[in-house]
Amino acid sequence: MRLWLARAAGAAILVAAVLVSWNWSVEKPPFAREAMFYEKFPGAKVRCGNCPRRCLIAPGRRGFCGVRQNAGGKLYLIAYGKPCAMGLEPIEKAPFFHFIPGSRRLVIATVGCSLRCRFCQNWNISQAAFEDVPHYEMPPERVVAEALKAKADSICFTFTEPVVYYEYMYDIAKLAHAQGLKTAMVSSGYINPAPLKELLKVLDAVKIDLKGFTDQFYGEMAAADLRPVLDTIKAVKASGRWLEIVNLVIPGKNDDPKEIERMCRWLKDNVGPDVPIHFTRFFPSYRLTSVAPTPVGTLAKAYAIAKAAGLRYVYVGNVPGDPLENTVCPKCGKTVIERQGYTIAANRLKNGRCPYCSARLEGLWR
Numbered sequence: 001m002r003l004w005l006a007r008a009a010g011a012a013i014l015v016a017a018v019l020v021s022w023n024w025s026v027e028k029p030p031f032a033r034e035a036m037f038y039e040k041f042p043g044a045k046v047r048c049g050n051c052p053r054r055c056l057i058a059p060g061r062r063g064f065c066g067v068r069q070n071a072g073g074k075l076y077l078i079a080y081g082k083p084c085a086m087g088l089e090p091i092e093k094a095p096f097f098h099f100i101p102g103s104r105r106l107v108i109a110t111v112g113c114s115l116r117c118r119f120c121q122n123w124n125i126s127q128a129a130f131e132d133v134p135h136y137e138m139p140p141e142r143v144v145a146e147a148l149k150a151k152a153d154s155i156c157f158t159f160t161e162p163v164v165y166y167e168y169m170y171d172i173a174k175l176a177h178a179q180g181l182k183t184a185m186v187s188s189g190y191i192n193p194a195p196l197k198e199l200l201k202v203l204d205a206v207k208i209d210l211k212g213f214t215d216q217f218y219g220e221m222a223a224a225d226l227r228p229v230l231d232t233i234k235a236v237k238a239s240g241r242w243l244e245i246v247n248l249v250i251p252g253k254n255d256d257p258k259e260i261e262r263m264c265r266w267l268k269d270n271v272g273p274d275v276p277i278h279f280t281r282f283f284p285s286y287r288l289t290s291v292a293p294t295p296v297g298t299l300a301k302a303y304a305i306a307k308a309a310g311l312r313y314v315y316v317g318n319v320p321g322d323p324l325e326n327t328v329c330p331k332c333g334k335t336v337i338e339r340q341g342y343t344i345a346a347n348r349l350k351n352g353r354c355p356y357c358s359a360r361l362e363g364l365w366r
């Protein structure tokens, strides 16, 4: 009898343990939303289709970015409706210089990233575990309502990698458009073609962080590949959405003039001379604290290389007050937008045209 009782108790404990682990892997995580792009595999595994990593995720586990979880053979975004950062900022801070200049954007981000940039400026939220960072409870309807209340002109997905919280971004952007707000994404461009195509239906502008122009740089500094980023840049341009490029110039890592020249020539040949490019100044951060800030002269050199390669709208960034932050008419050479840091000191454009020579400047003006 005692032996039977012991066996029964043992079996009950085993069943309870199985049920606990079963519930953990079967139940939809609270407030999560099912992913839009994934495939199911035997053994209740799933493959995420959002970014080129294409993580194969076992039940109960999460993908590389830490916010997409397999629960019972379905893939969920657990950060849905849970942003860790929100605020109101000038659009110039993105930086977007040809997308409604002088406007205010509601910025939003959740935890998580699909890259591992050693120089990340937002590593405390991009590289953190979801549970370690406090977040708001903010369904898409409330985000849009907050943007309207704050009289923002746009909602901008930024700071971390928006591709990893794709469904949240997508739902917000769709609602925002219905309410007359513009939408923009600041991204590394590490996204697969199918989700990108769908996303571009609900975005007005995209800024791609082109981190360097060699596979070696992408591999060593970001644990990623260059090719998918270039494909994204071409696809955004082909979609007709407004596109700007930023390149953080890091001394000794991606500041070789030949590399910068190849990058600028590629941009001109593949997306045309009118795509704005911002060369921004690096400051030591995260795992790259031993590298000194970018000399301002290096940025001026990059500017000259880009102009010589035929790009019409070239800027330097993170150097407040530098005249290379101004927009110059590519036809007559006169300054049409003056900037002081994130502030527009003067905007002389008239319906997107130069007031001096009437040339049309490319961009999404107000």
Ligand code: SF4
Pocket: 048, 049, 050, 051, 052, 053, 054, 055, 062, 063, 064, 065, 066, 068, 113, 114, 163, 164
């Ligand atoms: S979005 Fe996240 S889970 Fe999906 S493939 Fe990329 S890193 Fe993996």
